[in-house]
Amino acid sequence: MIWMTQFDDLLEKLKAAGEPTRLRLLALLRGNDLSVGELVQVLGQSQPRLSHHLKNLSEAGLAERLPEGAFVFYRAVRAGPGLAFLDHLFSQISHDAPEFQADRDKLREVILARAASAEAYFSSIAETWDSVRALHFPNEAIEEALLELAGPGPYRRIVDFGTGTGRMLMLFAARAKEAEGIDFSHRMLTVARANLEQAGVRNSRVRFGDVTAAPFKDASADLVIVHQVLHYLDTPGDAIAEAARVLTPGGTLLVIDFAPHDLEFLRAEHGHRRLGVRHDALADWSRQAGLELGAPRSFDPPEPGAPGLTVNIWRATKPALSNARAA
Helix, strand or coil: CHHHHHHHHHHHHHHHHCCHHHHHHHHHHCCCCEEHHHHHHHHCCCHHHHHHHHHHHHHCCCEEEEEECCEEEEEECCCHHHHHHHHHHHHCCCCCCHHHHHHHHHHHHHHHHHHHHHHHHHHHCHHHHHHHHHCCCCHHHHHHHHHHHHCCCCEEEEEEECCCCCHHHHHHHHHEEEEEEEECCHHHHHHHHHHHHHHCCCCEEEEECECCECCCCCCCEEEEEEECCHHHCCCHHHHHHHHHHHEEEEEEEEEEEECCCCCCHHHHHHCCCCCCCCHHHHHHHHHHCCCEECCCEEECCCCCCCCCCCEEEEEEECCCCCHHHHC
């Protein structure tokens, strides 16, 4: 009976993957979490048709459905028999197959258009970015908790992913020998430089950079901060992996972001890619990056009962080298 169940499961996966559009979908979803609308743009097929294919892949245990407000995102499974099946399947297919390459080219166009939209948003609000944040949560309480969770240091080097106005650099400057922030908005970086200069912070600097491909050497920072960044990203797991790469053994990662919510206007009007960050998702990204993640510390909206956002702070650590390995 068990053998028959395994047989039926394998047959279901083979049927689901053995169709041209579904195979192309799997290739795309192995690298990105994508909405149905984005997949429509890439593949040039109707939404009902693609939704049907995605349902088949989900039922076969090859794709995961991730509802977020009015949107639905999909991704290829990341663990278990489904992942083993996909790994073996795609090991038999050339990554450079013309069909896959054409889809990747189109996906790049979609992602570039999204990035341009996000950068336009950041640039339009650069001067008021901190005041916008203040509308959603109590900054003072968050910052006190961040300092407490980070510990007194001193830190040899701090890196701030998505530095924005440079607020985190100013907050932690006294605890670091040096600090550096990156951001992809040139106008935001201009604001950050002006803020650091005005605050008299001399040990911190900012530069243009992508948090999913950070311009830093391996094991070069003992504290990495990712503050209100993940909900803007197409692939948040890549940012966590980069943070882990940059961290020294024994180093600390602080992640600050919104808990899952249903304020859809933040996606439409403020460029949010995700309506909050789920703990299980962050735990998965951290585990894959070799980090040990603790439970979040949560802060409710400032006005009970009013529409607002809960903010979570997570602390993760990179395991220290054992004495044997260090030697």
